[in-house]
Amino acid sequence: MSDAARAGRLRAALVGLRFGSLRLRLVAVFAAVALTAAVSASGIAYWLNRDAVLTRAQNAALDDFRASMSRNVGSLPVDPPCDELQQAANRMAAGTQGYEVLLISTDADGNQCAATSDRDLFTLDEVPEALQKAVAKVRPLTAENRAGYHLYWQRTTVGGRPFLVGGAKMIGNGPTGYMYKSLDAERSDLSSLAWSLGIATALALIGAALLAQAAAGTVLRPVQRLGDAARRLGEGRLDTRLRVSGTDELAELSRTFNSTAEALQRRVEELSTREAASRRFVADMSHELRTPLTAITAVTEVLEDEADALDPMIAPAVRLVVTETRRLGDLVENLMEVTRFDAGTAKLRLDEVDVADMVTACIDARAWLDAVELDAPRGILVRLDPRRLDVILANLIGNALKHGGSPVRVTVRTERPADGPGELVVEVADNGPGIPEDVLPHVFDRFYKADASRARSEGSGLGLSIARENALIHGGTITAANRPEGGAVFTLRLPMPPDESADPESESEEGDR
Incomplete structure (x- = not known):
């Protein structure tokens, strides 16, 4: 490859990478659309999966807690001793869901007893006040509401860690029970899902950029060929033509360029022919004028020498003829000089x-x-x-x-x-x-x-x-x-x-x- 061809390709590459070029705009548009679509899809997928994961974990824990309350606390007396309440809390916490349990009641002597499966992790302080009030509130019995107490839950964050807190009161003024379940596993699963979606979004963006580059090359390659052809045409290479293939708009543009270039070539050839004929006419005319002009000049020089001896009425006319003959000679010489410049035959003798x-x-x-x-x-x-x-x-x-x-x-x-x-x-x-x-x-x-x-x-x-x-x-x-x-x-x-x-x-x- 010649140096000129390499320089042309480098110049074309720099033009293609210039900010604001059509190629860059196509890549940017493709990337923006792909990024918007990928982020939207990833966001929707993340929130749907997040809701599904948390709802599944939450329902499983609450259903198990409700069943465990009925099984372990429902069999206790109305005012159970603290040791039996503690045993019930331990049995409930030993279930498969892995939550901690807090049971609150009063014994036969009227003393409040709070039994927790892990005093270091779960006490009444970890239960939001709003949840405590909701659990303790008695609901009026109606045709739609057949129980005075219900199971309530709330998701909360303690020390940067997510937890599910649920609570219910046994019917018949029985003990109040609370559960406390860590959602670290679910958060870890959701973090992995977020990373996966982020990687998928990045890959989609890269793919969109590559696709945009390929599409831009397919679209812009004919445009670049058209630009190169127009540049060659502007440099005077009037026989420049484009190879036409297809029936799309770019092919039609190439056909239009070829027809325009052909018409321009015919017009330029016609004008060149006329210009060459004009130069030949001026050159021939100047050359043909030199011979009679030489004779006229010789006669006028003789007349100029004899002007003083001529009739005073004739002398001014003679001088005018001499002056105009010299002007005509200068004009002929100038025309011949211009003709040599136009024909490119003027040479330097240094x-x-x-x-x-x-x-x-x-x-x-x-x-x-x-x-x-x-x-x-x-x-x-x-x-x-x-x-x-x-x-x-x-x-x-x-x-x-x-x-x-x-x-x-x-x-x-x-x-x-x-x-x-x-x-x-x-x-x-x-x-x-x-x-x-x-x-x-x-x-x-x-x-x-x-x-x-x-x-x-x-x-x-x-x-x-x-x-x-x-x-x-x-x-x-x-x-x-x-x-x-x-x-x-x-x-x-x-x-x-x-x-x-x-x-x-x-x-x-x-x-x-």
Whole structure:
């Protein structure tokens, strides 16, 4: 697998794990639903089992206590001696249910006797007062109530341990009996049940997460393929298509993408064909114009030389023909240059030059020395295409002289950031009114002229566009801005390899002015 493919998969994985992604939301929703269902089911199961376990233990103990009371206490006299009452309590506690017994009565002498099977564990203090009052209360006899006393019970906690306390009074003013049963075994069973249900809930949550992951993969895999295809389509690979299988909504989406991509490819091919035809037309037209234009230029040069000898009424017309012929020649050359850029045939012919000498030669060749201030230290040697740099400088300086105010200042320097390669920086600033904010984004557009805000230009509107194309082919940029103190400034930046800049400090005083 290539490094690019591995990087793409890693990027896709990170996108999938990003918070708020569809995959994460699907897993979260599945997990939340599973957790809610599992907790609800476990809670219901726990409370049903808890009630069943406690009710079973409670009923078994109370039924046994009632039967034991009738068997062991019912045979005692009305005021039994304390020793017989103690023996009855011991017999009752020896049953299979494992509860303690407390019997309370009065003997023949009227003394209260309390017999307990275990004085350290069960006394009257462990019996809730509400339960004592309920046991001692006499119920009126009715058709529905055939006994004056009933068996009552209550679950309580003593020292953090659960107990069942029950009590009843024998009919006929007999002894009162209480039972005291530990529910530790039931609590242990319920704790085990709770742990089991908790583990089941956790396993259900894990299973739901795995199921959600699988479902998310099934759902999102076509979406991811669609996203990759759209990305390739955006990168210009117009032959990108998706493999369609199935009849669901995702398959329909894939078909729609394929039809859209096919229509886009046809449209782009049609536009490319038209654009290529337009470029050929401009190139052919420019080429065909050069031959007659060359002849016309030669004639106009002769007419210009003889203009002073011509009739004063004819001389202005001759000068106008000369001027417009030169403009037409410049326009043809610019069109041919633009055509080469569009066709991708523009090539660089690199040579090492001193930038200060290049700027000076550009200004001198066009007789701009009196209108331009130059701050360019000698010794800045850069490897570039001299002809294209001259085109850039001529367009920038000429634009500043036409539209800005004199003097135009050209500044040359180098910049070397700590974390990147060095740059050659050329600034062309004028003292004019500046560039309107709505015009700034369009100054490098072809054939764009801001006639309403600046003096009318006699150019073709291609100069700045060609300057930018020449900068781009060098790997540089040109930007336009307004200076705070007034006027516009164009900044050319061209990259410089590490060994192509020199320290110009020693020669900075020799820069041409």
